[in-house]
Amino acid sequence: MESANDTGVYDKVKDYYGHTIQTTDDLATNACTMDKSAMTRPIREATALIHPEIIQKNYGCGAVIPEGVKGRSMLDLGSGAGLDCFVLSRLVGEEGRVVGVDMTKEQLDVARRYVDYHTEKFGYSCPNVEFKEGYIECLDKAGIESETFDFIVSNCVVNLSPDKGAVLREAYRVLKPGGQMYFSDIYTNQEMPQALKDNSVLWGECLSGALKWTELVQLAMDIGFAPPILVTSVTFTSDNDTVSQLLAEAGSPDLKFCTATYRLIKTSWDKCNTDDPIVDVEYKGGISGHEKSVKFSYQGELLANTKVPMPESTATLLSQLPMDVSIVGPSPSITTPYPKISGYLTVDPFKVAGGSIEMTTPKALSGGCCSGPKSCCS
Ligand SMILES: C[S@@+](CC[C@H](N)C(=O)[O-])C[C@H]1O[C@@H](n2cnc3c(N)ncnc32)[C@H](O)[C@@H]1O
Structure with missing residues (x-):
C-alpha cells in the first residue's frame, strides 16, 4: 500500500464512485473534469451519439482516444460509466473490440445498462463492447490474457490505485508487442505530502494519489516501456476553497497539479544509441x-x-x-x-503546460x- 490512511482505499474509492457522486455536478473539485480541446471530428460525432446519462457520469480528466483505432482491440482501465468505451465502440467499428474494467459495481451497472442502446444506435448486429468487474492491478483475475490488446486507455484512474506499479505491469503484460497505453491522469511537480495522501476525499477526487511526473517516467521505464511520450499537459489549480486551504495547510505551497496524456509503448528501444542521425x-x-x-x-x-x-x-x-x-x-x-527518444525522459509536463x-x-x-x-x- 503506497498511501491512504489505511488499507481500505479500494472500499473508499468504490464508495466515492458508487454512492457519493452521481454526476459530474457532485464532484468537489475540478480535477476530474475533461478537457475536450483534443477532440477530433470523429470523436465529437461519436460522442454526440452517447446517451446523456453516460455523459453526465463522465469523470475523466483528458481525451484518451488514440489515433488509428479502427478494427483494433481496446482495453479501458477504470472504465466507470463507460463514456470512453462507448465512443471507442463506435470508432473501432463492428470488427473491433472494446473491454472496460472497473471495480465499482454501481459504475458497471450503469455502463452495462446502455450496451444494447449503443449497439443499436451504432447499427451493429451484436455488441463489440463489454464491461468486466475487476481490479486493474490484477487483470488476470478479470480474465484478461497476456498480449491480447492493441491499445489500453485510461482516464483519471491510475492515480486512484494504491499500487501503480502493479497497474503498469499488468498493462504491459496484456498489451500486444508494439501496443500502446494512451492515458490521461493527474500528476504533481513534487512528492505528495503524507497529510494529503491520508485525506480520502482528496484521494477520491484524484488528487492525493497523484504521482510526481518523474515517478511515472521511472516506473514505466523500470517495467520495460519505451520512454513515455508526453502528448498534452494542462496545469490546474483547485476551484474549491476548502481543498486550497488543505493544500496550504499541508505545508506545500509549491505543490502543483497538471493533467497529462502520455503514450507508453511496449517496444524495445536502443538505449545505447548515441549515434542518432x-x-x-x-x-x-x-x-x-x-x-x-x-x-x-x-x-x-x-x-x-x-x-x-x-x-x-x-x-x-x-x-x-x-x-x-x-x-x-x-x-x-x-x-x-x-528530441531523440531518450530525450523524452526529461520532458517536464509543467514546463510544457506553462509554455517554458x-x-x-x-x-x-x-x-x-x-x-x-x-x-x-x-
Ligand atoms: C475518476 S473515475 C473515471 C471513470 C472513467 N474513466 C471516466 O472517464 O469517466 C475512476 C474510476 O476508476 C475506478 N477505479 C479506481 N481504482 C480502481 C482499481 N484499482 N481497479 C478498478 N477500477 C478502479 C473507479 O471505480 C471509477 O469508476
Missing part, C-alpha cells in the same frame, strides 16, 4: 479525423504529405505505431525540434491553419 518522416494522412495532420507528441503536428526531420530513434518508434507514418530516408536537416518548453512547430510545418498546436483542422 536525423531522418525525414512523412505522415500520409490515412487516419480518419486526422487527414490533414496528426499529433504524435507535445511538440506539434505532423502535416500530411510533408517531410519532417527527427532523430532516427524517435522516427523508428513513431513509424511502429498505427499512425500511417513512414521514414523517408536521411534528412538534409541538421537540427530538429523533436515550447510546443514547437517544425519549420516544415509552418504556415496555414494546421501548423500550430491548436490546429483547426481536426
Whole structure:
C-alpha cells in the first residue's frame, strides 16, 4: 500500500464512485473534469451519439482516444460509466473490440445498462463492447490474457490505485508487442505530502494519489516501456476553497497539479544509441479525423504529405505505431525540434503546460491553419 490512511482505499474509492457522486455536478473539485480541446471530428460525432446519462457520469480528466483505432482491440482501465468505451465502440467499428474494467459495481451497472442502446444506435448486429468487474492491478483475475490488446486507455484512474506499479505491469503484460497505453491522469511537480495522501476525499477526487511526473517516467521505464511520450499537459489549480486551504495547510505551497496524456509503448528501444542521425518522416494522412495532420507528441503536428526531420530513434518508434507514418530516408536537416527518444525522459509536463518548453512547430510545418498546436483542422 503506497498511501491512504489505511488499507481500505479500494472500499473508499468504490464508495466515492458508487454512492457519493452521481454526476459530474457532485464532484468537489475540478480535477476530474475533461478537457475536450483534443477532440477530433470523429470523436465529437461519436460522442454526440452517447446517451446523456453516460455523459453526465463522465469523470475523466483528458481525451484518451488514440489515433488509428479502427478494427483494433481496446482495453479501458477504470472504465466507470463507460463514456470512453462507448465512443471507442463506435470508432473501432463492428470488427473491433472494446473491454472496460472497473471495480465499482454501481459504475458497471450503469455502463452495462446502455450496451444494447449503443449497439443499436451504432447499427451493429451484436455488441463489440463489454464491461468486466475487476481490479486493474490484477487483470488476470478479470480474465484478461497476456498480449491480447492493441491499445489500453485510461482516464483519471491510475492515480486512484494504491499500487501503480502493479497497474503498469499488468498493462504491459496484456498489451500486444508494439501496443500502446494512451492515458490521461493527474500528476504533481513534487512528492505528495503524507497529510494529503491520508485525506480520502482528496484521494477520491484524484488528487492525493497523484504521482510526481518523474515517478511515472521511472516506473514505466523500470517495467520495460519505451520512454513515455508526453502528448498534452494542462496545469490546474483547485476551484474549491476548502481543498486550497488543505493544500496550504499541508505545508506545500509549491505543490502543483497538471493533467497529462502520455503514450507508453511496449517496444524495445536502443538505449545505447548515441549515434542518432536525423531522418525525414512523412505522415500520409490515412487516419480518419486526422487527414490533414496528426499529433504524435507535445511538440506539434505532423502535416500530411510533408517531410519532417527527427532523430532516427524517435522516427523508428513513431513509424511502429498505427499512425500511417513512414521514414523517408536521411534528412538534409541538421537540427530538429523533436528530441531523440531518450530525450523524452526529461520532458517536464509543467514546463510544457506553462509554455517554458515550447510546443514547437517544425519549420516544415509552418504556415496555414494546421501548423500550430491548436490546429483547426481536426
Ligand atoms: C475518476 S473515475 C473515471 C471513470 C472513467 N474513466 C471516466 O472517464 O469517466 C475512476 C474510476 O476508476 C475506478 N477505479 C479506481 N481504482 C480502481 C482499481 N484499482 N481497479 C478498478 N477500477 C478502479 C473507479 O471505480 C471509477 O469508476
